[in-house]
Each structure stands twice: as C-alpha cells, then as structure tokens.
Amino acid sequence: MGKTVLVIGASGDIGSEIAVQLGKEGYSLLLHYNQNRNMIGHVINRLPEESIMDVIQADLSTSEGIEQFLSNILYSVDAIVFASGIAYYGLFQETPNKVMDEMISIHVKAPMLIVKSLLPEMVKRKSGKVILVSSIWGEMGASYEVLYSAVKGAQNSFVKSLAKEVGPSGITVNAVSPGFIRTKMNPFSMEEINAIVDEIPLNRAGTTKDVANAVSFLLSEKASYIHGEILTISGGWS
Numbered sequence: 001m002g003k004t005v006l007v008i009g010a011s012g013d014i015g016s017e018i019a020v021q022l023g024k025e026g027y028s029l030l031l032h033y034n035q036n037r038n039m040i041g042h043v044i045n046r047l048p049e050e051s052i053m054d055v056i057q058a059d060l061s062t063s064e065g066i067e068q069f070l071s072n073i074l075y076s077v078d079a080i081v082f083a084s085g086i087a088y089y090g091l092f093q094e095t096p097n098k099v100m101d102e103m104i105s106i107h108v109k110a111p112m113l114i115v116k117s118l119l120p121e122m123v124k125r126k127s128g129k130v131i132l133v134s135s136i137w138g139e140m141g142a143s144y145e146v147l148y149s150a151v152k153g154a155q156n157s158f159v160k161s162l163a164k165e166v167g168p169s170g171i172t173v174n175a176v177s178p179g180f181i182r183t184k185m186n187p188f189s190m191e192e193i194n195a196i197v198d199e200i201p202l203n204r205a206g207t208t209k210d211v212a213n214a215v216s217f218l219l220s221e222k223a224s225y226i227h228g229e230i231l232t233i234s235g236g237w238s
Contacts, residue, residue, distance in 0.1 A: 009084025017208035107151035126170035163228030179234025201236035
C-alpha cells in the first residue's frame with residue numbers, strides 16, 4: 001500500500017468521503033471516529049480491506065480523550081487530515097461555556113496536540129503533510145456562528161504559522177476551506193438552501209466529493225509546492 005494517512009473524523013460526511021477516496025487511491029489509512037459507529041462501519045465496507053491499518057475511537061472534546069487517542073496511534077504516519085468538527089448555531093451571548101470548551105478542544109486543541117505529537121517523526125524524516133478542513137466562515141465570519149467562525153479562523157492561523165515553521169523540514173501544511181456543502185451539519189430549510197444556491201456563481205451547493213478531491217490533490221505530488229495555503233472550495237460564493 002501507499003503512504004499512511006491519519007484521517008481524524010472519518011465518520012462525518014466530509015471525513016468519510018475523504019477516507020473512501022484516499023483508500024481507493026492506494027493510501028493506507030488510520031481512521032478516527034467518536035460516536036458514529038454505524039458510519040465508520042459503512043466506510044470500512046466501501047474500502048479495500050488492505051487499506052485499513054487501524055480504527056481508533058476517541059472523544060476529542062476533552063483532554064483525556066485526546067490523550068487516549070494519541071496513546072492508540074501505533075503506526076508511523078505520513079500525513080494527517082483533520083476533518084472532525086461540530087457546529088453550533090445561536091447568539092454568541094447565549095452560547096453555553098460547555099459548548100465553547102468542546103468546540104475549542106475539537107477544532108483547535110486536538111489538532112495542535114496531535115500535530116505536536118506526530119511532528120517530531122515527520123521532522124526526522126524531512127517529510128510529511130498536514131491538512132485541515134476549515135471553513136469559509138473562518139475567513140469571513142458569520143452571524144449566529146461566531147464560535148464556529150472563531151475556531152475555524154484559529155485553524156487558518158495555525159496552518160499559516162506552522163507552515164512557516166516546518167517548511168524547512170520538508171513538511172507541507174495547508175487547509176481546505178469549504179463554502180456551502182450539503183451535509184447533515186447544515187440546519188437550513190429547503191427554502192433557505194435554495195436562497196444560498198442562488199448566491200453561488202456555479203449555481204449549486206458543493207458536495208463532499210468536491211472537498212475530498214481537493215484534499216486528495218493537496219496530498220499528491222502535484223501539490224508539492226503548495227504550502228501555507230487556505231484553498232477555498234466554494235463555487236465562487238463569497
């Protein structure tokens with residue numbers, strides 16, 4: 001098999017699409033999930049058996065869960081794809097502190113601690129790739145999604161800063177920034193979805209396949225000189 005990719009959040013709509021595409025392209029996979037055992041089983045069934053090196057369950061919303069996850073990574077990792085995430089919709093001043101803690105842990109603390117743990121081996125090899133699935137809201141900001149926009153903005157800053165630090169060691173760091181993608185995370189009515197699509201120059205919502213294609217490209221040698229970038233996947237929506 002090919003290089004080993006750790007996919008964080010492989011049971012989500014976007015993460016599962018990424019995992020399936022990479023597995024079919026010949027990568028060896030370490031798959032992470034938290035609660036959605038049925039979906040991770042569905043992902044496994046769609047993949048060649050030899051492509052799956054391990055499946056790790058962990059709750060990345062707590063420090064204990066992150067530590068447990070790191071202790072279960074038993075293989076050398078060539079690339080990391082962070083596709084895990086949760087959304088929160090509502091007025092910022094009504095956001096529960098518990099939700100803040102969980103969002104910051106999943107979107108910011110977990111990626112930082114996981115990269116910190118796996119980075120020394122990549123630096124030693126002078127090879128590695130780190131890719132985060134961010135969001136267009138991390139660049140633009142969104143009303144009623146202040147917390148989500150803030151943690152995605154933090155991911156973008158992490159990508160740009162880390163890229164400058166580890167580039168000399170042969171490690172590339174990038175993010176993909178999806179616009180409106182049809183997933184279960186979207187709480188919109190059909191009327192609201194149609195209104196959004198009307199604003200998108202390509203006149204359609206994005207698909208999980210669109211995001212997976214971008215991640216696949218950034219992992220390939222064709223993207224070897226792309227570094228520290230936030231690649232927007234939005235159909236021209238801004």
